[in-house]
Amino acid sequence: MTTADATARAPRASIITVDDDPGVSRSIARDLRARYGATYRVVRAESGEQALEAVREIKLRGEEVAALLADYRMPGMSGIEFLEQAMAVFPLARRVLLTAYADTDAAIRAINVVDLDHYLLKPWDPPAQKLYPVLDEQLAAWTAAARQPARQVRVVGHRWSSRSYEVRDFLARNSVPFRWLALGEDAEGERLLAAAGQDGTRLPVVVTEDGAALVEPTDAQLAATVGLSTVPATDFYDLIVVGGGPAGLGAAVYGGSEGLRTVLVERMATGGQAGTSSRIENYLGFPDGVSGEQLTERARRQAAKFEVEMLTTRQVVALEPRGAARVVRFDDGTELAAHTVILATGVSYRMLAAPGLDDLSGRGVFYGAATTEGPGCAGQDVYIVGGANSAGQAAMYFARHAKRVVLVVRGESLDRSMSRYLIDQIADVPCIEVLTCTEVVGGTGGDHLETLTLRDNKTGESTTVDASWLFAFIGAAPRTDWLEGTLSRDRNGFVLAGPDLVTDGARPPGWELDRDPYHLETSLPGVFVAGDVRAESVKRVASAVGEGAMAVSLVHRYLEKA
Incomplete structure (x- = not known):
């Protein structure tokens, strides 16, 4: 391994380049030193293992790495594997993958796995046109991030x-x-x-x-x-998106990208239930899977890129038409108006009806994944109630920490409610146990959960077990009580839209337009619905994102004819 100045004592941030072809390795190191040698320490390696050793040595010296440039095709450790391990040591370092033209699909994979910042096709001659502009931008981004004070x-x-x-x-x-x-x-x-x-x-x-x-x-x-936005910049928008789950984020990104002045309103945090998923493996374009947190963060960045305003901790309690405007009212009495509204409020998990559990919520009984609790479950038993994908993903996550994970399922099997890939994964994890035809019928505890009572619905027998951790993923309750008297809903509270509003050719009561409601349009013209809160929707992340995008296209059609 060589450096631009092996004897230099002044601490400089490093640029690390790794390529198993000695000629290519020397060539890129030469080009990097010619441009950046006076400012950065250029470190050249000819294998991923060698480069990782350099990364660790730099960390121990208390120095920084500004950029990592890795060849995709290397024996032993690929460029993607190197970047994935190196980012754990220097998460702010900019990551660039060197690929041949035929390996561009590898770059897409790297974007999913290591949040790649750029991929560079070889050869990069002339460097002044193909290499330096790319690295100038990456180093500027690193400098800006590295100079920000760490939030603690x-x-x-x-x-x-x-x-x-x-x-x-x-x-x-x-x-x-x-x-x-x-x-x-x-x-x-x-x-x-x-x-x-x-x-x-x-x-x-x-x-x-x-x-x-x-x-x-x-x-x-x-x-x-902590710097989250809670106050809108103005009082009127083209589009208000209520709810920040996959459907809401999808609508916000597409609305902003298509020139609509868009504001997204979320009562707690963007991502919704999907944002708490430890691993989503059936989402298009992520062959290695992606966590809900990663997917949400990328969607947030996309929305910000298109100048979408995102408001948190704002609870919408009413919706009403006011002339051509659609107005939402918050729980503090303030209002926000727009030409159109997309409702993407999602659903919440239903509370367990078992005696003794109500007072233990947040003290051993949790609704949703609650991934912040994972490390606290180390070496203990964890009980998970539910048989759908969210429960399966949680079981896989907590299996990394807990001694044993017990999946409590009311049905006779997981086949009807869980994706096959998750069922197969669960079957391969020794510490996960699946109890079918079983319900939680009781619980006890003082300052936290201490015991659970489980009933076998086939035999009727009940068993009491010691338990400190219970995570529930049952049912789907739409958050739509505040829409009573404003929009048409089904008997379970899900919002009706499009063809579901037309019965025997008759449009919904109070509909004044000379057309049927558009596909995702509710009983109030100009108000659309997307994702899990819509009646008869498919409860999957991909379909929610798709509906959010489709709703924006219908918003455009509505505005053109308004």
Whole structure:
């Protein structure tokens, strides 16, 4: 391995290039040094293993890596594998894959696996046109990111406090880095409370990166403190998207990309239920799977790229027509108006009806994946209720941490409700046990869950087991009570749209337009619905994103004829 200046003592950020062809390796190192040698330390390696050794040495010296350039086709360790391991050491380093023309599909794969920043076709001659402009842009992006101060929000609370859990979940789902300090388990938490003048009776306490202490903060206070937007920039838009799950994010991205002034309103965090999925493996374009968090973060970045405003901690409680405008009202009494609205509020998991569990929510009983709790389950038994994909994905996630994962399924098998790929994966994990024809019928606990009662629906026998962790993924309750009297819904509360509103040729009551509702249009013209909240929708991420995009095309048709 060689460097531009092996004896230099001044710490400089490094550019690491790795290619198993010695001639190519020397060539790119020469071109890099000619342009960047005065500012960056150029490190050349001829294998992924050699490059990883350099990465670790640089980390130990307390220096930085600005960019990683790796050849795709290398024996032993491919360029993608190298980048995936290197990004764990230097997550801010810009990642560039060197590919031949025939390997462009590899670059697409790398985008999925390592969040690739760029791929560069070989040869790159002349470098002034094909190499330097690319790397100039990547190094500028690294410099901007590296100079930003690290955000270190700290949360002090009780391990078995429902509000402490809610705060951690809120921060995690909004991609806000934080450190969790459990009172009684971490001395730093005691020191922070003392510095904040608190005695631990009012928790959680959130200490911001600039040292401000928030005692028992609301979600809105958290959002404002960590830099999330809660106030709209104006009072009128082309499109309001209500809900930030896959359907809402899809609608926002397409709305913004097509020139509509778009605002997305979310009551907690973008991503919805899909955002908490540990691994989605049947989404188009991600052959190696993608976590809900990764998918959500990329969608957020796309929406921001197209100048979509995203408001968090805003609860919409009413919708009404006002002339040609459509107006949504928030729970604080303020309003927002637009030409059109897309409802993408998704669904929530139903509460377990078992006695004893209501008071333990957030204290051992959780609705949804609650991935922030994964490390706390280490070496313990975890019970998961549900037989659909969300439950299966959670089982696979918690199997990484727990001693045993028990999947409690009311049906006779998983075949009717879960994708085959997940069923096969679960069957291959020894620590996952599937209990069919079984229900949770009770639970007990003091400050947290301690026991569960399981009933075998075939025999009628009940068994009580020790349990501290229960995650429920049952049913789908639409969040549409606030639409009562405004839009037509089915008996379960899902919003009716398009052909479902037309009965025997008759349009919905109060429909004044001389046409039938468009496919995703609700009983109020100009208001559309997409994703899980729509009646008879397919409960999958891909279909939700597709409906969000389709809804925007119908918004354009509506605006053209309005």
